[in-house]
Amino acid sequence: MKKVFATADEALDGILHDGMLIAAGGFGLCGIPELLIDALVKSGVKDLTVASNNAGVDGFGLGKLLETKQIKKMMSSYVGENAEFMRQYLAGELELEFNPQGTLAERMRAGGSGIAGFYTKTGYGTQIGEGKEVKVFPTGPQGQPEHYILEEGIFADLAIVKAWKADDTGNLVFRKTARNFNPPAAMCGKICVVEVEEIVPRGTLDPDHIHLPGIFVHRIIQGEHEKRIEKVTTRSREDA
Amino acid sequence: MKKVFATADEALDGILHDGMLIAAGGFGLCGIPELLIDALVKSGVKDLTVASNNAGVDGFGLGKLLETKQIKKMMSSYVGENAEFMRQYLAGELELEFNPQGTLAERMRAGGSGIAGFYTKTGYGTQIGEGKEVKVFPTGPQGQPEHYILEEGIFADLAIVKAWKADDTGNLVFRKTARNFNPPAAMCGKICVVEVEEIVPRGTLDPDHIHLPGIFVHRIIQGEHEKRIEKVTTRSREDA
Amino acid sequence: MPWDRNQMAARAAEELEDGMYVNLGIGIPTLVANYVGDKDITLQSENGMLGMGPFPYEGEEDPDLINAGKQTITELNRTSYFDSATSFGMIRGGKIAAAILGAMEVAENGDLANWMIPGKLIKGMGGAMDLVAGVEKVVVVMDHTNKAGDAKLLKACTLPLTGTGVVDRIITDLGVFDVVEGGLKIVETAPEVTEDEVRAKTEATIV
């Protein structure tokens, strides 16, 4: 079972269809599957629903798929950095399902883990809880009842993920905060396609330190990443 | 906030009470908190409910706490290796709540993650599902309805855990299959006490490769471990 | 001539295809690993490992490296370790292509019983309930009858269930059977085993 593909286009070949649900890793522009996003733009696949914490920025990341209007609906927690997103949403051209950040991550992990739904306190008593089942559990400090809402697992048709390194069996290692949503997104995809900075030979990744086992990974490509920084923030050496 | 304690006795001092719920890491005799179990025996704390995949063997691991009859109830998936356990259970001296192995692990993770309950297919239509809420989700391959049962998070008073290495902030690294139930058990404890083979200086563990962040860990001890093997199984060199 | 344990394991190995992630239960299923040949199979051990290797050479046992049957094992160059919550995440999440398990009883509708005999044998289900609920293809390897000669392929299980309607294929010492609409279908029989003999030793409806 060869998992390694030469290009992002080839890695997505035969698995795209209009109206599909895609889970994407990344937080802001950190750890986003930039090459696969470009390939999605090129493919012309449309009416997508994309579960991703953010929607990129204008002209980069998922922002590219917004510009081409290939996205019908976003499932996100924060979209504040994207003017085109806001414009399409306010004009009624784009659907938006807000998910609290932790709920979104847990929904992805749940879908990938055979958990159809779970109860969280997050969002109870807010817009997010409206129309969702409420259940009381005796989880207070002295067993007092607390209110939880039911959130459902996300079962995506495709997961697009960015990792640092992979071996050819799909074992993945991430780097620093670029890990973020990538493992849960990978887990919830029926098919999971991963782009990495480096494919290394089997046996060179420490088996104790693989962040996501290859069983979750179906296709891998290696490529050059721009890794754009959203907000460069520094201190001057004089402060030290 | 000093997390490092000199001995297992000191690490458990002031946090034990009769009737408490303890989550224990380990699978069989692999990765079990042997030093903390010995300290629990010594403490004489009783009427314990212990959530642990197994109950050790006669005379080792949790088997010691069964011999002293300090355990009132076990929450486990497999108890086949322990004659004293079977005897106490058949004699009605010990309660036993069977949990499918994955359900037990997920209940621990859930309790530690603020998830009061979750829906799993595991156990639906069996004894395990009896009396539990059933819900149907459209998760079949073509959206067909499937049956799930509600399982609740485990919120333990205390977690006892064995890791390989820790730094003094409680960041943990496990080794090979000795990881098993230790991270989820650690997560679900209001207080989590960990025994390790080695405490290393801060900064020597790779921050990308910490299996359980120190936030989940309250007290740490370093000690010598017997690490008994339950079933030594080998091949002879001639087979090679 | 009925198949022996190794022949049953060898037959079960034929169920496995290149690229599959597979979980093998305790007992005869463990022997299946000896018969996968050149196929690229990755074995999962539900205590937290993918890429399970063979037993270690004497003197090289590692107490931190065991399989779900608590036996000492080794790792391979594809191995990864993870915790029990993640392990059963992949099991329930349908990432394992096939599980090969033992059984006490199987019913003609695919019900499986393999975890306890009330009042007599209390071991527990371990990971079996999760496996049968989550894994794509569940293959049972078992003796066709018990020691007293009674059928273990039944119209309905008498023992507490591990899962309902979960078994896809059954491999016994007498043959291979699929769970289909209306009962069990004989896929093949062991050499010199007749369909009549199979029918005589089976309570389940054979269609």
Added chain:
Amino acid sequence: MPWDRNQMAARAAEELEDGMYVNLGIGIPTLVANYVGDKDITLQSENGMLGMGPFPYEGEEDPDLINAGKQTITELNRTSYFDSATSFGMIRGGKIAAAILGAMEVAENGDLANWMIPGKLIKGMGGAMDLVAGVEKVVVVMDHTNKAGDAKLLKACTLPLTGTGVVDRIITDLGVFDVVEGGLKIVETAPEVTEDEVRAKTEATIV
């Protein structure tokens, strides 16, 4: 004299105790890190990091190392990284001792609104809903009034809620307030700020 942004942050830092794991929101809360002094505080960044360090020196920015506000940061010798599901596991699971967050409105019963202005400003709640639902102590740092001089401490929030009854303490440019039975209690006021001034600029019941 009302507190400025840095004074508010310094006052908020007094809420933190040795050994705490703390999450700081975007804006003034981020400044709190500058005032923790010698206290052993571990900062969580909900995008997957414990032990957040200061901004990097110029030229040392790492695109793989950002905080929840998407700013480049650095690591410390206690740092650990993890995925978003684990990050919010510790948040919902009550492992974070305190969160210091900004707000658009706070109600006298502890309701918090800080994620959207319908039809006008749509940013999203990010991790705020999880934080207020899971963290032990929620401290809000905010201006006492909006630019038009209207109260932001209200009898009831007018904007969509982030959480109900979740705020424990509020630090504004005018003072420090606790959410108690029946309304808000003045804990202290900024230098030369009178209780009368606070009452005049507050819609919420002051008890």
